Amino acid sequence: MTTIAPASAVALQPTTDAELEQLLAAAQTAAAPLAALRPAERARLLDAVADRLDAAADQLIPEAEQETHLPGARLRGELKRTTFQLRLFGEELRDGGYLDARIDHADAEWPMGAPRPDLRRVRVPVGPVVVFAASNFPFAFSVAGGDTASALAAGSPVLLKAHSGHPGLSRLTAEVVTSALREAGAPDGTFALIAGTAAGAAALRDPRVKAGAFTGSIPGGRALFDIANSRPEPIPFFGELGSNNPAFVTEAAASQRGAEIAQGFVGSFTMGAGQFCTKPGTLFVPAGYGMVEALRDAALPPAAPLLNERIQSGYTDVLANLQSNPRLTVLAQGAGPLADPPGPTLLLTTAADMLSEPHALQTECFGPTAVVITYDDESQLPELAETFEGQLTATVHGTDSCQVAELVEILARKAGRVVWNQWPTGVSVTYAQQHGGPYPATTAAGSTSVGTAAIERFLRPVAYQGFPQHLLPEALRGDNPLGVPRLVDGRREA
């Protein structure tokens, strides 16, 4: 294994224009050979990166602890998730379903009114992608996170814009990724780290870059989205921005297990010091069922340091603003709610107040704060749900006899994931996961940034009409040498 220099030895300097030009040229050069690899060969690259990251854990974790203030156990779990994710995309490649391969044989009698030519369609990589790392998951949504894994799996080279919150870890991780790829035989230019806001924006503007991915704030994500779309050649920009993640407790659920729900909610909104994009920011509870009291009396966890100074000051600004809103009162609060580290805060208001001023009361407060809202009658819940913009998640705590079909229908229209009797904070990496949602949750509601379907973001379809076998991509040849699942003449092959 290559020896990794201690991160402190070399700071992460902003990428210069000349360096960026070199990296963009290398990414463009890598695009064709990376795309030409068989899916199983790219799977081997992802496995190599995962193996090397696992092996480097004892160097990576201390650096992450130091830079993010997150506990070691959480970081080790996150690294495990990250390498699992890389390997899961490898499995996806070996399966081949992601190619959505389709073959229509020529058909002189095709009832459209004209003969059907031989048409074969497969997904190909879009080309170089710039990925903007997040601060709150320094492994799973950063250098070797889901965006990188899915773009590389698709066959698209990655320029990774490091997050300034963990520069040393970013550099260390990038060195592991780069050397693993090199040793596994990936084309030069398959992956590179860049640093600095200007370099990130310049990369996104560059005509060689064909897509962008981002996890972060609404203003930051929107600014990059606007850059991507105002290019002479606009490109897709997959931004995961902000979400309030409302949760609704029915009367029956409050009756049956109000205390348990209150405890679960406190655990969820304070998890990771409230720095999850899926943190439940609003909890609707029925008035008069003892839930307000249970929440008031719940044991709040101790203050925990936030990721960095910018997050800390942003958090206290938003919280101070919320606390000054006359519609909100403090329901429960840890010691030093505006101190560093901040104790958790629960604010309280009513459904009527939320309906009067939904936008202000639904502001995302990134950190350990949430708002509890009392309602008088379950029939208000659909109207309350309608006040929300697009969300990553929406949660209902109910019982099997609750009449919540309308509420669930509204929430499924607003959110990418609806959750029943659980909490949204965990985002499992699976085949059926959907981590996305209508704006401002994301800039691309049709996509997910977690789960195997995340690979689709970095692919586009190409049809081959009338081609001889030897010029077809392997996935489209008659003998199906890759053994991928296909739709042939409209029917799924066994």
Added chain:
Amino acid sequence: MTTIAPASAVALQPTTDAELEQLLAAAQTAAAPLAALRPAERARLLDAVADRLDAAADQLIPEAEQETHLPGARLRGELKRTTFQLRLFGEELRDGGYLDARIDHADAEWPMGAPRPDLRRVRVPVGPVVVFAASNFPFAFSVAGGDTASALAAGSPVLLKAHSGHPGLSRLTAEVVTSALREAGAPDGTFALIAGTAAGAAALRDPRVKAGAFTGSIPGGRALFDIANSRPEPIPFFGELGSNNPAFVTEAAASQRGAEIAQGFVGSFTMGAGQFCTKPGTLFVPAGYGMVEALRDAALPPAAPLLNERIQSGYTDVLANLQSNPRLTVLAQGAGPLADPPGPTLLLTTAADMLSEPHALQTECFGPTAVVITYDDESQLPELAETFEGQLTATVHGTDSCQVAELVEILARKAGRVVWNQWPTGVSVTYAQQHGGPYPATTAAGSTSVGTAAIERFLRPVAYQGFPQHLLPEALRGDNPLGVPRLVDGRREA
């Protein structure tokens, strides 16, 4: 059958603000009940529209002939294609594969490092869509065309912005669609016609509208794309804009069947008077193989009237501009190339000239004009191919022994569809069709506007976590009552 008033009896007036407000409100109201229909129920709606359009052919065709100057036989063929397309989306709904249903059962041992919850993912309609009709296919890309069919199939209500080129036909067709939907029991507001540029833009800006689709020019499409993306809540905009559709003839193909290729090319670039978005606008031929002579001497079809005055004047402007370019000479020309109707024109230049000024010589000239380019050596073809922007199609005429793998690889990177030894002008409606491509061919390279995959544009995924059976969408229930294909725990169900 409802009697349809003659189109001339009522002109198509621009939609007023008040009318638009009513139609938008109706579309929003229709969204939930339309989405709630079972796929097979929506299939029945599409079948009803198709049946009624077929039955109204003798009223629709004369109106179309009068407004578009297209021949009756062509229009009857296009109507057949249009109703076939509606029924094919019905089949797609009955199949259910478009739902991409995925089920992950809860798994305490999921190797990610945390237990996997029960997660189930399905695609749901995005909500109301505004569709901007094209002028050149008054049936297949207009009121009841592919965008409308795929949006309704997805379960998204449609506001159809009529093209000013065939207002009477638009109104007649919309009446057939609307009454067919009403009689078949579709929710009120499922479909409505709007007219006027201002109303179209206003609809696209309206927060109730969740996606846009368009077929037309680059400037028009880009303006609408910019509106869609600059909204407070940006929405996806699926625009099919412009394409040059280059075709490349190898030396061996020119030797073996140069005259046949020349004849096929003339037929393709003059088909529909050159008013196809897939018209081959550029033909690369080897110098010294007699192809220039064959093209010069080929019989050009007689002048045919263009769709309307705006197309005619746009065509003559672009052609006059091309003819004034000193790099281009006239190779062959029908009578009255700048007259109305215009005779076809073939221009000639060399590979060296194309490389000097690619952008000017690749300008799309919508009408019966194409540019022939001579090259000296096949090794130039990759470099020439690289000069093109994103394309709907790219074509190669070769033989099985030609070394064209690199050329095909480049063209597949540039275009949504690559064609071998055929012509791109026909766009078959099939399962594997891909009618799209990188910008400026379209504004969304990951999507297609023709073929069954076109439905994906108007869907977005939602995951249900931990839900009881009775609150799940039918496609995600354990007993699979709809019988849709599913991915269960990462494996395709038999």
